[in-house]
Amino acid sequence: MFRVGSRRVQRLVNGRLRNTAAEVQSVVQELNSSNVSLPFSRANIGPFFQDQPRLDNQFTQDITLKTYLKRHVPKQFLAEIETDLELFGGRVATDIYDLSLRCEREPPYLEHFDAWGKRIDCLVTSPAWQKLHDISAEEGLIAIAYERKYAEWSRLYQMCKLYLFFPSSGLYSCPLAMTDGAAKIIESIQDKTPWLMERAYRRLTSRDPSQFWTSGQWMTERKGGSDVAGGTETVAKLQPDGSYTLHGYKWFSSANDSDMAFTLARPLDDDGSTIMGTKGLSLFYLEVNDENGNLNNIEVQKLKNKLGTRQLPTAELLLDGTKAFKVSEDGRGTAAISNMLMLTRIHNTTGAAASMRRIVNLARDYSTRRQAFGNVLKNYPLHVQTLARMEVETRAACLMTFEVSRLLGREDVDVASEHEKQLLRLLTPLAKLYTGKQCMEVVSEGLESFGGQGYIEDTDLPKLLRDCQVLTIWEGTTNILSLDVLRAIAKSKGKALQSFHEDIETKLASAADNGDLKTAAEKVRQASGTILQFAGKNASSLEFAARDFAYSLSRTYMGSLLIEQAASSYASESDVYTAQRWCEKDLTPVSSHFSNSAYTQDATDSNFSLVFDGYLHPSRL
Ligand code: UCC
Numbered sequence: 258m259f260r261v262g263s264r265r266v267q268r269l270v271n272g273r274l275r276n277t278a279a280e281v282q283s284v285v286q287e288l289n290s291s292n293v294s295l296p297f298s299r300a301n302i303g304p305f306f307q308d309q310p311r312l313d314n315q316f317t318q319d320i321t322l323k324t325y326l327k328r329h330v331p332k333q334f335l336a337e338i339e340t341d342l343e344l345f346g347g348r349v350a351t352d353i354y355d356l357s358l359r360c361e362r363e364p365p366y367l368e369h370f371d372a373w374g375k376r377i378d379c380l381v382t383s384p385a386w387q388k389l390h391d392i393s394a395e396e397g398l399i400a401i402a403y404e405r406k407y408a409e410w411s412r413l414y415q416m417c418k419l420y421l422f423f424p425s426s427g428l429y430s431c432p433l434a435m436t437d438g439a440a441k442i443i444e445s446i447q448d449k450t451p452w453l454m455e456r457a458y459r460r461l462t463s464r465d466p467s468q469f470w471t472s473g474q475w476m477t478e479r480k481g482g483s484d485v486a487g488g489t490e491t492v493a494k495l496q497p498d499g500s501y502t503l504h505g506y507k508w509f510s511s512a513n514d515s516d517m518a519f520t521l522a523r524p525l526d527d528d529g530s531t532i533m534g535t536k537g538l539s540l541f542y543l544e545v546n547d548e549n550g551n552l553n554n555i556e557v558q559k560l561k562n563k564l565g566t567r568q569l570p571t572a573e574l575l576l577d578g579t580k581a582f583k584v585s586e587d588g589r590g591t592a593a594i595s596n597m598l599m600l601t602r603i604h605n606t607t608g609a610a611a612s613m614r615r616i617v618n619l620a621r622d623y624s625t626r627r628q629a630f631g632n633v634l635k636n637y638p639l640h641v642q643t644l645a646r647m648e649v650e651t652r653a654a655c656l657m658t659f660e661v662s663r664l665l666g667r668e669d670v671d672v673a674s675e676h677e678k679q680l681l682r683l684l685t686p687l688a689k690l691y692t693g694k695q696c697m698e699v700v701s702e703g704l705e706s707f708g709g710q711g712y713i714e715d716t717d718l719p720k721l722l723r724d725c726q727v728l729t730i731w732e733g734t735t736n737i738l739s740l741d742v743l744r745a746i747a748k749s750k751g752k753a754l755q756s757f758h759e760d761i762e763t764k765l766a767s768a769a770d771n772g773d774l775k776t777a778a779e780k781v782r783q784a785s786g787t788i789l790q791f792a793g794k795n796a797s798s799l800e801f802a803a804r805d806f807a808y809s810l811s812r813t814y815m816g817s818l819l820i821e822q823a824a825s826s827y828a829s830e831s832d833v834y835t836a837q838r839w840c841e842k843d844l845t846p847v848s849s850h851f852s853n854s855a856y857t858q859d860a861t862d863s864n865f866s867l868v869f870d871g872y873l874h875p876s877r878l
Pocket of ligand 1: 474
């Protein structure tokens with residue numbers, strides 16, 4: 258019990274006394290001799306008392322993932338896949354998680370020169386980062402998708418494993434995303450460049466750490482990353498042996514400890530000129546080091562100082578005669594690299610869903626441990642309501658991730674119908690853009706649920722938020738991807754949208770006999786109809802509405818996925834509840850904003866006036 262022995266002591270405790278050292282000493286002596294028991298004396302402080310959140314097996318507790326797999330993977334494959342995911346779900350909560358923490362604490366750095374002044378541009382990475390390279394190979398994180406041991410379900414299995422990996426990967430998931438994309442490109446062009454199968458594909462898809470290669474994707478140049486056609490300055494000079502040398506500056510090159518890269522450049526004509534725009538771009542394959550281990554005429558100018566993903570080396574690279582090989586037809590560079598973009602966008606989606614799942618798991622566990630106002634957090638309905646809203650978002654993002662992966666698996670082995678291919682093309686940017694935004698919201702809310710501890714670096718929680726911010730940016734920002742959604746619809750002459758609508762109808766049909774899902778299903782059906790109608794009537798002004806349009810498609814499709822899962826025989830009551838809660842949202846913000854005249858010329862003008870109201874440089878407007 259806190260009992261104060263004398264007025265002098267009381268004043269000292271209250272901190273009002275300006276003591277000399279001698280006075281303090283005498284007070285302390287008085288305290289020691291007066292049997293006073295103070296709570297923060299060294300003897301009484303005791304062990305620290307906040308119980309920290311625990312990471313349990315990340316597969317075993319994932320109801321949404323387990324149910325989805327049961328619904329889709331045939332029995333002859335399911336047991337093996339589940340066994341491996343369960344083992345891996347344990348590792349990502351233990352040894353792999355520990356490696357990821359080490360990567361955060363030992364970020365990569367660059368040694369430009371050796372002790373004798375020779376330029377070496379040596380990238381130094383943590384031993385933990387290198388260990389994650391080996392684990393990635395051994396666990397088959399790329400190989401699984403290309404071995405195709407589980408037929409079309411191989412891709413889903415691989416993505417589920419990557420989903421478990423992402424928040425414990427120390428961002429090694431970034432090189433894996435690009436490696437996967439590179440393998441997909443090489444596979445798609447193997448008829449024309451069979452030598453790349455032996456040279457690179459074999460290594461990208463290896464399970465042997467000593468053979469396993471990772472790949473970079475160097476697209477972004479000094480003028481920016483979105484407008485690739487306008488920003489690519491790199492030129493390619495033909496050499497007598499048929500190879501090229503590349504000359505350019507790559508501005509944002511992630512995981513630059515990779516072994517190879519795909520990049521875009523403009524081949525020089527005989528007279529030294531190039532073709533501008535998309536039509537001038539070709540795709541090139543290069544290896545980062547030559548046969549002696551020296552950089553392939555690449556200078557690493559600097560490592561980027563980033564908000565997050567600090568575990569991951571990201572560099573500015575000067576290509577100064579880098580030997581490379583053209584692997585697309587002239588002018589087909591953007592189209593050829595889009596196979597890679599599609600994969601990295603799906604990886605991005607997986608990372609977003611995984612980050613949400615991780616923070617929700619941690620926040621849930623913490624709510625059973627943390628006491629406040631005399632009770633455990635889990636007993637406060639307001640707190641649980643907040644967690645429930647996060648859980649609904651997370652389940653929707655997860656189902657979107659799994660569904661896109663499943664469709665990709667069908668495309669991989671050439672069993673996807675035309676309708677499914679169009680759907681995959683449309684869903685890929687939708688999934689990437691929408692889950693990126695959801696992730697920021699849920700992870701931020703998740704940190705808040707830890708109170709001040711969520712803001713403290715030592716808890717390893719803040720990095721979750723820092724690392725998520727990039728998911729809305731790289732591989733295409735939200736607006737760029739919203740425009741890509743329109744590109745997918747236009748390229749298919751509207752068939753992609755029709756496939757979307759039909760697929761939703763099929764999903765809703767599975768819930769036709771379920772009274773609990775009736776209202777939700779009706780809402781999704783109406784939303785899908787509204788979207789079709791809106792696109793039909795406003796085709797010419799869709800660009801104004803692109804973001805809201807993309808959000809509408811995403812929310813509506815996620816609604817249908819949640820309903821389909823909730824209607825399955827493996828579903829729990831919470832699946833039904835999730836679908837009901839989701840469908841209470843405004844599923845079609847594009848229609849609501851349209852009603853408010855948000856896409857008119859007047860609104861555009863007002864937006865401009867609003868944004869620049871008070872701007873101090875009118876001459877720039
Ligand atoms: O590189 C980066 C960082 C690497 C780190 C990776 C980590 C991943 C982590 C995952 C988490 C673990 S970031 C930079 C990434 N850059 C982008 O994402 C580019 C963003 N910009 C775009 O997406 C633009 O929309 C562009 C570049 C595609 C627009 O270019 P254009 O020149 O205007 O494109 P066009 O003319 O519309 O299309 C050219 C061709 C067309 O083919 P054809 O002629 O056959 O019709 C298009 O259909 O490319 C085709 N195409 C596509 N095909 C364009 N986009 C796509 C697509 N998404 N899918 C299929």
